Amino acid sequence: MSHWIAIFGCHDMGYELARTLGDGQKVVLLDHVQCRVERARTLGFTAFVADFQSDEALREAGIGGKISLLFTLLDKDSENVFLILSARAIDQGLRILTIAEYSDSYHRLYAAGASEVVDPYELSARRIFQMITRPQVVEIIEQAFLSQQDIELVEFLVPADSALVTERLGEVESFNAHKLVLLGILMSSHSHQFMFAAGHLDYRIQSEDVLVLVGRDQDFRAFVSSVS
Amino acid sequence: MLNAALSLWSDWACDNQTYQALKRALKRILTDQHALGRLWFDSFMILLVLSSVGVLVLNTRISLGAWVEPFEWTVLSIFIVEYLMRFWTCSDVHNIVAQEREYANYHNLPMRWSQIWKGIFQQKWQFLTSPLSIIDLLAILPVYRPLRLFRLLLLFRIFKLFRYSRVLTYFSTIFQEKKVELRMLLFVFLSVIFISATILYEFESGHPESNVNSFFDAIYWSLVTISTVGYGDITPSSVEGKTVTMVLIVFGIALVSFFTSMLVSGFNARRHEFTHSRLLSEVERTTEFVLICGYGRIGQALASQFTKDQRVVVIEQDLERVELARRNGTIALHGDASDEAMLDAIGMGKKATFVLCLTSNDVTNLFVTLSIRQSNAEVPIYCRVNSPANAHKMKMAGATYAINPYAIVAEVGREYVQQPVAFKAVMDILTSQNNLGIEAIRVSKEHSWLGHSLSELDFTTARLIFLGVLRAAPLADEQAYAVGKEFFYFNLERDYVLQDKDSIIVVGDYQNARQFAKRAL
Numbered sequence: 001m002s003h004w005i006a007i008f009g010c011h012d013m014g015y016e017l018a019r020t021l022g023d024g025q026k027v028v029l030l031d032h033v034q035c036r037v038e039r040a041r042t043l044g045f046t047a048f049v050a051d052f053q054s055d056e057a058l059r060e061a062g063i064g065g066k067i068s069l070l071f072t073l074l075d076k077d078s079e080n081v082f083l084i085l086s087a088r089a090i091d092q093g094l095r096i097l098t099i100a101e102y103s104d105s106y107h108r109l110y111a112a113g114a115s116e117v118v119d120p121y122e123l124s125a126r127r128i129f130q131m132i133t134r135p136q137v138v139e140i141i142e143q144a145f146l147s148q149q150d151i152e153l154v155e156f157l158v159p160a161d162s163a164l165v166t167e168r169l170g171e172v173e174s175f176n177a178h179k180l181v182l183l184g185i186l187m188s189s190h191s192h193q194f195m196f197a198a199g200h201l202d203y204r205i206q207s208e209d210v211l212v213l214v215g216r217d218q219d220f221r222a223f224v225s226s227v228s
Numbered sequence: 229m230l231n232a233a234l235s236l237w238s239d240w241a242c243d244n245q246t247y248q249a250l251k252r253a254l255k256r257i258l259t260d261q262h263a264l265g266r267l268w269f270d271s272f273m274i275l276l277v278l279s280s281v282g283v284l285v286l287n288t289r290i291s292l293g294a295w296v297e298p299f300e301w302t303v304l305s306i307f308i309v310e311y312l313m314r315f316w317t318c319s320d321v322h323n324i325v326a327q328e329r330e331y332a333n334y335h336n337l338p339m340r341w342s343q344i345w346k347g348i349f350q351q352k353w354q355f356l357t358s359p360l361s362i363i364d365l366l367a368i369l370p371v372y373r374p375l376r377l378f379r380l381l382l383l384f385r386i387f388k389l390f391r392y393s394r395v396l397t398y399f400s401t402i403f404q405e406k407k408v409e410l411r412m413l414l415f416v417f418l419s420v421i422f423i424s425a426t427i428l429y430e431f432e433s434g435h436p437e438s439n440v441n442s443f444f445d446a447i448y449w450s451l452v453t454i455s456t457v458g459y460g461d462i463t464p465s466s467v468e469g470k471t472v473t474m475v476l477i478v479f480g481i482a483l484v485s486f487f488t489s490m491l492v493s494g495f496n497a498r499r500h501e502f503t504h505s506r507l508l509s510e511v512e513r514t515t516e517f518v519l520i521c522g523y524g525r526i527g528q529a530l531a532s533q534f535t536k537d538q539r540v541v542v543i544e545q546d547l548e549r550v551e552l553a554r555r556n557g558t559i560a561l562h563g564d565a566s567d568e569a570m571l572d573a574i575g576m577g578k579k580a581t582f583v584l585c586l587t588s589n590d591v592t593n594l595f596v597t598l599s600i601r602q603s604n605a606e607v608p609i610y611c612r613v614n615s616p617a618n619a620h621k622m623k624m625a626g627a628t629y630a631i632n633p634y635a636i637v638a639e640v641g642r643e644y645v646q647q648p649v650a651f652k653a654v655m656d657i658l659t660s661q662n663n664l665g666i667e668a669i670r671v672s673k674e675h676s677w678l679g680h681s682l683s684e685l686d687f688t689t690a691r692l693i694f695l696g697v698l699r700a701a702p703l704a705d706e707q708a709y710a711v712g713k714e715f716f717y718f719n720l721e722r723d724y725v726l727q728d729k730d731s732i733i734v735v736g737d738y739q740n741a742r743q744f745a746k747r748a749l
Contacts, residue, residue: 005645013634013637016616016634016637016638020635020638020641021638025645069645097644099637116644116651118640120637121529122659124612124631125525125528126529126658127631128584128631132582132608134667135712136711136712136731136733137665139716140695140698140716153647153653154647155648155650180719181694181719183650184653194649194652194656196653196656196664198687198692198693198736198737201688214719
């Protein structure tokens with residue numbers, strides 16, 4: 001079954017996300033307001049009307065079926081909480097990323113079943129503050145972490161037969177050899193907790209761990225073939 | 229003859245830009261409370277008023293010396309010049325003539341000189357009869373010294389303070405606003421005094437034990453009683469007189485209560501304006517501030533980062549948010565940031581070290597950016613843009629940096645789709661979770677690192693991850709990424725020798741990075 005990404009919220013933020021996700025993904029925009037859906041269609045998006053208060057409508061839209069990832073971008077936190085709770089009840093395995101209108105809604109959104117909560121306004125404020133105080137850092141973040149250009153942030157799932165298994169993080173030579181920077185690790189043995197590498201250099205890599213690396217695409221590919 | 233002279237003068241005034249600019253500038257400083265330099269002007273005039281009255285009071289018993297006379301003349305001359313300037317700038321005579329000429333030309337009619345003179349007279353008369361102008365006139369009348377009464381009029385100068393103090397200006401505005409109610413109250417007050425005094429005089433004048441000897445005594449008793457002062461030197465003796473007193477006391481309490489509640493409601497109605505004016509004065513006194521237009525979520529989050537070391541001035545339309553901003557310790561002004569008068573009032577951001585246009589409306593943000601950029605070419609302007617299509621317009625208008633919150637959501641959303649683990653790293657860095665983030669450590673001549681290779685730096689012990697080096701000049705044979713005017717070299721070879729003004733880019737705890745840099749000093 002093909003995996004679809006659903007974005008609940010036909011407005012500027014939804015359009016921007018749909019555009020950024022690009023051609024490689026199957027994206028559907030959903031909204032409970034007919035005219036917003038029509039506008040999304042005229043802009044060239046695949047969009048359908050779905051009432052977020054009706055489980056039936058959500059199932060019909062693909063939740064619990066072909067939709068594997070849901071972005072809830074509705075205007076109000078209360079609407080997003082309702083939608084997340086309904087979607088989570090239908091599909092326990094669904095990945096849900098939501099936005100928070102107010103910072104005090106975080107715990108409600110997580111409690112409702114959101115996998116990740118993003119606060120667009122807090123992120124914007126931090127970006128502007130960094131731009132004022134440390135403009136080079138912002139440019140590097142945009143260059144290295146967000147631009148999808150030459151330098152990329154990449155993940156590597158350590159296979160069971162990898163040469164990396166049982167190596168200490170701080171002693172792995174192949175990162176430097178391939179001009180990669182190890183940023184952090186998702187430890188399979190620590191209930192999939194993400195840790196920044198700097199404080200855990202003695203940790204012994206295990207299979208199913210996920211390494212987060214920064215580097216150029218060709219260097220990463222060379223690294224993968226050398227350690228797999 | 230007079231008409232011809234007026235016509236000639238009007239032509240000259242309409243064409244002469246210097247004359248008009250001078251008049252405008254004078255008018256601004258005399259009438260606009262938020263004009264640049266107004267604070268200095270007001271302070272100077274207040275000083276003159278207080279010192280001249282002080283000299284008058286002291287000079288009645290003590291001889292202050294020969295300097296008093298020239299001082300008094302200097303003060304008086306300044307007041308006369310100010311009065312004449314106010315008289316001159318209160319209306320534009322040349323405009324009245326020009327408008328009438330335009331009207332006559334358009335309708336093919338002869339000039340209506342009587343209308344022109346009437347218009348000029350009306351506007352000037354309006355100025356002359358306004359309460360504050362009368363006070364001004366009374367303050368300069370004591371120029372005729374021989375009359376003792378005129379000398380006492382010097383005390384009217386104290387009332388001139390109404391012109392120069394914003395608090396007193398508001399007080400007088402409230403009286404002006406409530407003048408209908410005040411007139412009515414005064415009428416009732418005078419009527420009650422007159423009626424009660426007449427009744428009392430009627431019943432008490434014939435009474436043997438009465439101490440009301442004249443109608444003036446009755447009026448005096450009435451005023452003392454209605455004001456609830458009640459000296460007790462004149463008291464009624466007859467039953468009728470006592471009955472009138474009881475009624476008058478009740479009236480007195482009612483009138484005082486009515487008068488007080490009227491003033492309080494007047495103050496309450498203008499409370500926001502009063503606060504606004506007080507805050508504007510505070511902005512005028514502030515030498516440097518960060519200007520935030522729009523106190524939405526982004527504005528709130530940003531303001532909280534600044535307040536520790538820098539003053540923040542917020543302009544916001546929503547009253548609830550204004551109150552919130554004030555509670556959060558910022559100078560928050562209620563108003564539309566795209567209103568030119570508002571921008572003028574805060575000096576068009578000339579004192580601003582940064583301008584942040586963060587309203588949810590791209591049109592407002594663009595207008596504010598353009599307005600501020602026109603008056604200040606240097607100040608960095610950071611703009612929120614909601615529609616990506618408008619980002620380049622913001623740059624054209626002069627924004628230093630335009631940020632689209634929706635684009636940020638899209639960026640992290642894409643990361644979440646493609647690399648859910650890396651997403652966590654990105655989010656930690658972007659939100660500075662647990663103090664984690666990217667730090668640029670500038671190498672200076674004071675650092676022991678200077679001239680040493682990267683391999684000599686112990687990033688591991690400092691719990692930092694080395695990401696690269698930012699250089700002012702490009703390096704040969706290395707791939708550079710342009711970062712502003714500098715060049716970023718990702719994961720540079722460890723044999724690279726650090727130079728002055730290089731920046732080492734690391735990922736890790738901010739405090740670790742700072743200590744790491746400090747240890748090398």
